[in-house]
Each structure stands twice: as C-alpha cells, then as structure tokens.
Amino acid sequence: MEPVHIIGAGLAGSEAAWQITRMGVPVVLHEMRPQVETFAHKTGDCAEMVCSNSFRSDDDVMNAVGQLHWEMRAAGGLIMEMAGRHRLPAGGALAVDREAFSAAVTAALQADPLITIAPGEITELPGTGNWIVATGPLTSDALAGAIRGVTGTDALAFFDAIAPIVHADTIDMSIAWEQSRYDKGETEAEQKAYINCPMNRDEYEAFIDALLAADKTEFHEGETAGYFDGCLPIEVMAERGRETLRHGPMKPVGLTNAHKPQEKAYAVVQLRRDNALGTLYNIVGFQTKMKYGAQTQVFRMIPGLQNAGFARLGGIHRNSFLNSPTLLDDRMRLRLAPNLRFAGQVTGVEGYVESAAMGLLAGRMAAAQALGRDLAPPPFTTAMGALVNHITGGAEAKTFQPMNVNFGLFPPLPDSRSGRRGRKDRYPAYTQRAKDDFNAWLAAQ
Template structure:
C-alpha cells in the first residue's frame, strides 16, 4: 500500500498522521523544521503551540470544551496528550507546552507506520493521497503552488476580519433590518447612533489599546492601507467613519417611517453600524467594516458602546494579521476533500478553522478520511449537531464572497427545538444533543468511541 503524505507537522498534521497510522495505513509526515524555520516557531517539535499554551475553556458546556470532549471520544492523540500534560489554568485546558510537543513528537516518531521526514515540500504531490496541514505561515513556494492549483483568487495571505456577534445577543428594540435605499430585501441589521453616542464612541475608539504586530507582520503592514483598521479610520478625523462604513444615508427604520417625513426628521441617525448575516441560519452577524487590530478585551469594551450591542456576545474577535488560508466554501467538501481532486485533503488554519482545538478536529477528520480512501471506504462527515460537524459544515458551505476563518462556537449549531433563555442551560442542551448524536453516528459508521472519555464524563 502506498503511503499517504501529510504536509505540515502542526496540530492538524500531527492528528491527521496519527489517525492514518491507527487505521493501519502507512504515512509520511513532512515537517520543514529544523531544516527551515518559520517566523513564529522556536523548536523542532511537532504540534508546537506558538501563541499560548491553552486549548480554551475546558467545561463541556462551552464551545471549545465540547469540541475537546468530542475529540476525546474519537481517540484524538492531541487532546489525549493535552489531558496528560495539563497544568492549572482556571477553567481552561492548558498544557506544559514543551513537554506536550516533545511527547507528541516521540509518540509519532516511534509508531511503526509513521515516517517523519524533516524536509520542505515545495509542491503539492502530483499523485496519491495527500493531506495539506501547513497552517497560517505556509512557505512561499508551497503557497505559490497552492495558488496554481486553486486559482489565485481563492487564496488569502492576510486575515483582515471583523468581529462576529451572536444574533440573539443583539438588542432588536434598537437595531433594525434594512438595506441601503431599500435595494432588495432587508438584509442588514442596523445599529443607529445619535450625535452624542457617536462622538463618545469615536473618542473611546481613538484611545483604545492596539495589539502589537509581530515582526514579520510589521514588514507587511502596508497591505492594510487598502483595508484600514476601524481605529485607524477613526484617528483620521471625527467624520471619517461617517463617510465610510458608518455612513447613515439611505437607511430607514420602518418603525418610524421615512426620514423625509417632517414628523420623523429628528429620527434620522447621525451614524449607523451595519451587521451582515454570516451563516445560513442567521445566528451569526458580522460587523461590516470593523476589521481591527485592537486587543480583544478592548474590542468588547469599545464595541459594546454601540447602541444595540450593549450585551453583544462575540464568537470571533476582529483581527488583522498574516494568515494563509483558502476559500474553503469554494474548494472543499464537508469531508475536507478538494472538489477538483478528492484524493487531496486539507485541514487546520489553512482551511479557515481558528484555534488549536479546531485545527486538531480538522486533522482528525482529514486523517480519518484519507485512511478510508486508501482502504477503499467512503469518506465520512460528522453530524452538524456536533461541534466538529458544525464547524466543518460552516467552512465548507459559508458564503464564499465574505468567507472568514471561524472558531468553534454555539452560534454555528442548528437551533434547539425549544428556545431556552438561560444560556448555561441552553449550552448544556447543545452538548447533550451533540454527544448523543455522535454516539449514534459512530455506531452507524463503525467508529469506535473511547470508553475512558465516556467514563470520565459519566
């Protein structure tokens, strides 16, 4: 049997490689370090954690915690080692990062079906089964080959993304649905500001603290001149935002009638923040034009000054950083196979999932399906009621025109049959449904769930 090639030894590549080998299929894992270093990595070990040592909230009634639990049950080597090397971090799953990465490297290197090659791959393999897991800092040569394979328009090298808000956390007594000049159906949620509210927001935004760019991002910061951070736009003048994404023209709140009516002229907003629907169900809303380099805590503090967003729940914060990712809704199936070549799969941040645990989840699915293809079996997809299934469904079916990377969050799950106002109880119901559906799914496809995880939860 020809070995499967996995390119990239981060979290997704490590998980994919392990799942392939555990299925009895030989696999070659290509990792360019230490032959060639990336700007963000410091060691030669696999699955190096570069931004923090935390996989996010640990409780299974939190989005990341539910994803942890699904992966535990599915036999994830990454989450298994994270549990083994856990360090105290409040409610988060954090690890001793040096021991964690070293152990994973030794575990994979000692597997009889895994060959670890320390080499840089410059081109996508022309034949056979391969999994791309090269992450947000994919090398220039492989990036160029990806552009050749996918088409230049389907590759992004910088992530200039606006915050995404849970729809039910937006105050609909303030925000109203409308499209500018009533063109087409009402498609945007609009948060109106009077002059006093706008000036307070503008002044606070100008003074807010920015995140520090990494050295390799400062060199390319000029890219963002064509896509200005909202705070930079604010600093260019009191009215700059009002002539840009916050322009108040052509937006009419049907609750007050038309602003040209003399009786309603005082209802015309001084500025308007628009939110665009991000998912098919309308659970998530994107703040239009609010790409930002503010620190995450500052984003929550400042953006909750916007009328209608006072209690907004953010599932993704705005970012502006170097990041290589493909337009997955155009290119990938929910099995993480490329439409134009089903024997080529991809996972991790390269496909637009965000965060350590999400990368691991994509690696599990891509590795599992690569092995199934090699064994002559049909690839699998996960139920959309699971966090894994919902995340992969989102990145493979979102609106391609506005596609942005997405972290695990409850907003991407299908709604519950009955509306539950208490957030903790609602999230608990999401968890119970997800784990029950995962069990049913595993029986149907003959995927063994690991009893140790089940006992721990029980």
C-alpha cells in the same frame, strides 16, 4: 499499502497522522522545520503551539469548544491526550506546558512504526496519491504558490498576533495576586491559576494613551488583509474605544485584590502560567503589533510588571487560509484535485482545537479512502460536524472569515428541547445532542 502523505506536522497534521495509523494505514509526515524556519515557530517539534498555551474552555456542557474537546477525546485524539498529560492550572481552561506538550506529541509520532517523518520542504502539490495539506497559516511561499496554481485563485489572508511571555520571578507580587476569575476551579491551584495586575482609573487612562501612541508594525503597501476578531491586537481594540479593553481582556469582574480587598480595581491585566515549572507567564489577550522597544516600555506601565523581564515579546504575522466554501467538498477534498485534502487552520477554522479537530477528520477520511471505504463527516449537530459544514459550504463564500467553534454553527434545537429557555438550559441540550450523535457516528465506522 500505499501510505497517506501529510504536509505539515503542526496540530492538524500530527492529529491526522495519529488517526490514520490507528486505522492500520501507514503515513509519511513531511515537515520543513527546522530546516526551513517561520516567523512564529521556535523549534522543529511537532504540534508546536505559537500564539498561546491554551486550548480554551474544557467545559463540555456549557461551551462549544469544551464539547469539541470531548469529541476529540472520544475519538482517541493524540492532541487531547497529551494536553491532559501536560495540563497546567488555568481555572476552567485547558492550558498546557507548551514545550513539554509538543515534545510528547513528537515522541509519540516518532515511536509509531507506521509513521515515517520526512524532513524537508514540499514545494509542489502532487497530482496523484492520497495527500493531506496541513501546512497551517504560515504555509511557505513556494507551496502557497503551488496551491494558487492548482486552485486558480489566491488564498485569502488575515494578520494574526502573538502575546508576550514574562519571567515569573520578575512580577511584583506585592502588587499582583493569584486568583482565577470567580475563583473558578475545583482545586486551590485551579482557583489561583492566574496572576492579576490591578489598575486604577488614572493608570488605565495613561496605559491606553501610551498604547495608542506606541510605534507599531504596519502593513506593507498593497496588503489589504484584516484581522480575525477573535485574536485582535490590543492596539486595534483600544482604537475602537477607550473602554474596549476594560470590557475585554482587562475586565475587572470576578476578582478581588488580595492586598486591598475593599478596593475595586478599574481594570485588571491577567497572566496565565505558560510552563509546568511556573517560571513563565503569558499576558492573556495581549496579542500585539507594537515594535519591541515600545512593548517593553508600555507593558512595564502595568502595576506589578514595572520590572518585568520578557522571555518573548509579542509580534504580528500574516496568516493565509483558503476560501474553503468554494474550494473544498464535504470530505475536505479540493474539488479541482480530489487527491488533495486540506486540514487545520489553512481551511479557515480558527484556534488550536479547531485546527486539530479538522486534522482528526481529514485523517480518518484519508485512511478510509486508503482502505477502500468512504467516510462521511459527523452530523452537523456535533461540534466537528458543525465546523466542517461551515467551512465546506455552510458559510457565505463572499464574506468567509476564520471561525472558532460556537453554538451558532449548530442546527437549532427542536422546540421540545429548547423552547424559549435561556442558554443555561439550551447549551446542555446542544452538548447532549452532540455527544449522542457523535457516539453514533463513531459506532458506525
């Protein structure tokens, strides 16, 4: 049997390879790292997580991304399996030890006898065969040029930012304290999954002033890409209003200062564990485009981080994605070259889970094709189906931007199930319908 070729061993490519071989079809997985490096990646491992270590909410009743987790687990997804094995306390979120996680994904793929990992950069798109392009937002210049050559149009682009990581033993715990917002979590470890650094009003105002005045990385002349709203640099949020951060990543609600329980913080900076040892913490929501020198000065203004040591500073990079509503069909194939499927963030989904989910679908569809079958996407009532519908025709092409999964992408519920009820009733109805329909989709294969 001819193998399916996958370009890119990120989250989407790794999940696609796993799904294909579960169906008995061989895979050649092409990965340019570490021979060809990117700005953001640090290793040559598969499924390396770059911007954060969180897959976001794991609540599959009240949250759309939690429902997506559920669907990937139901489909035997590798990414969710390894995330579960290397999970870290994070309240209601699914956070992982990112190095252990990617090493485990790599080991699983290397051990699969049907997977051949082929190192080296692919610079041209083949005209025949069964291929999946899962190169992610940091597609190499050569391959991006080849994609433009096939599509006849430029890929759209936006700028994405990375949050800094702090050494835990440099956090002043006489000021900071451990607590998840609203003490969320079933265990004490979950309820203390975050480190919190409080600010009074004067400290917050001084921090905002320094943030706005700091030296920043700016766009090069002629670059017109904007930011994705779900991953804005903190400086951009602050420029939208001095209170924006206090109602965003620095909101003080649901937290009680263990050192001064009677004193309400004006703002709180949260840090989330980044590895199983608990030696590294990332600053939650603090993606930044500040230059390195400015970052250390500004972030050390945060109470509790005055002596912080940084394992990694933040940064900004250019992400590319296709105008998928105009270019892809509902089997995720390029209309102008149907031997090519696209998967992952390059399709215009945003987020680790969404990228991996599109890899899961593309892999199953490519394997079905190799076996002489056709596989339709899941119903739009499911989280996966809602996403693939959005990127392959549901979104308005003229205003297409990267999108996280959310209940706004799901078809409305019948009045008999939703009526005029609030989200506490409506969201469980969405997720139960999605589970029923996804199980039916799996059973029909």
